[in-house]
Amino acid sequence: MSSPDSTVSPTEGLMPKLVVEAIGTFFLLLTIAMLVLGAADAGEHAVLVIPVGIGLVLTALVFAFGPISGAHFNPAVTIGLYLAGRCPKAHVAPYLVAECIGATAAAFVALQLRTVHDAAFEPAHAAGFAAEAIWTFLLVCVILQITSKRNSNNQWFGIVVGTTVAAGAYVMGPDSGAAFNPAVYLGLALDGVLAWSDWWIYIGGPILGGCLAAAVQQIIEPSEVGPE
Numbered sequence: 001m002s003s004p005d006s007t008v009s010p011t012e013g014l015m016p017k018l019v020v021e022a023i024g025t026f027f028l029l030l031t032i033a034m035l036v037l038g039a040a041d042a043g044e045h046a047v048l049v050i051p052v053g054i055g056l057v058l059t060a061l062v063f064a065f066g067p068i069s070g071a072h073f074n075p076a077v078t079i080g081l082y083l084a085g086r087c088p089k090a091h092v093a094p095y096l097v098a099e100c101i102g103a104t105a106a107a108f109v110a111l112q113l114r115t116v117h118d119a120a121f122e123p124a125h126a127a128g129f130a131a132e133a134i135w136t137f138l139l140v141c142v143i144l145q146i147t148s149k150r151n152s153n154n155q156w157f158g159i160v161v162g163t164t165v166a167a168g169a170y171v172m173g174p175d176s177g178a179a180f181n182p183a184v185y186l187g188l189a190l191d192g193v194l195a196w197s198d199w200w201i202y203i204g205g206p207i208l209g210g211c212l213a214a215a216v217q218q219i220i221e222p223s224e225v226g227p228e
Contacts, residue, residue: 011090017069018098024061024073025102029187031057033110036193051173055166063158070147071161074181075099080140080210083227084217086147103183107190116192121177123201131176132205133212135168139180140213148221180206 035050062071070087072078078095081087087095123131142164146157169178177194179185185202188194194202 014091014094017091018094020065020069021072021095021098022102022105024065024069024071025099025183026106027061028054028058028073028181029103029106029184030110032184033107033187033191033193034114036188037110037114037116037191047170047173051166051169051178054169055162057162058165059158059162061158062161066157069095073099073102073183074139074206075183076136076181076206076210077140077143079207080214081143083211083214084144085227086144089227099183100186103187104190107187110187110191120192120195122195123176123198125198125201128176128198128201129205131172131178132180132201133209135172135178136180136206136209137213137216138209139164139168140210141216144213144217145220176201176205180209182206 032050032054035053039050058073061073065071070081072081072087072095075096078087078092078099082089082092139161142160145151146154146160151157165180168180172178172180177188179188179194179202182203185194185199189196189199189202
């Protein structure tokens with residue numbers, strides 16, 4: 001989650017970034033899908049186990065891959081960071097593709113390892129959209145702040161991101177399922193956990209939240225450049 005270096009070409013060293021974005025999104029979605037598809041076996045403990053599992057793996061992924069790619073693992077984060085001037089324009093489309101590839105691959109692996117249950121999660125449409133937008137807004141705000149110049153020596157960024165997502169799963173899970181990530185939605189839709197007809201909740205909500213976070217960032221730190 002580091003700022004782009006303006007002294008090098010926007011596409012220099014892009015391939016390692018794309019590889020770790022795909023790997024990170026793969027393991028994030030695989031963790032979510034395995035936990036969600038196995039929720040019936042976990043019974044009443046699922047509501048406790050799922051957020052913790054997601055938060056832990058995301059913490060590990062951010063610490064491991066953050067210095068390489070910025071550890072977005074989320075199209076809404078990529079778009080939000082671009083609008084806030086933290087991600088080069090040339091990286092946006094490749095990052096989105098890498099994230100979707102990772103999520104798609106994880107969805108198919110999860111299908112081989114777990115049994116799909118009968119009913120997909122059915123969010124209340126207005127509440128689900130609001131939940132996805134609000135918590136993605138918080139997530140992108142948190143990422144922008146912990147990677148700002150004033151926090152350049154921050155050594156806890158991985159834990160902060162992991163706990164933000166885990167908390168969101170507790171708080172917003174009953175309303176939306178707590179995806180906060182269009183790539184996660186893609187994977188869970190492929191696994192039959194979320195409905196394709198609810199795409200506007202899980203794509204529109206997080207992207208709106210990320211854009212609003214970028215707008216707030218321009219108020220908090222107006223000296224930062226906008227999108228390239």
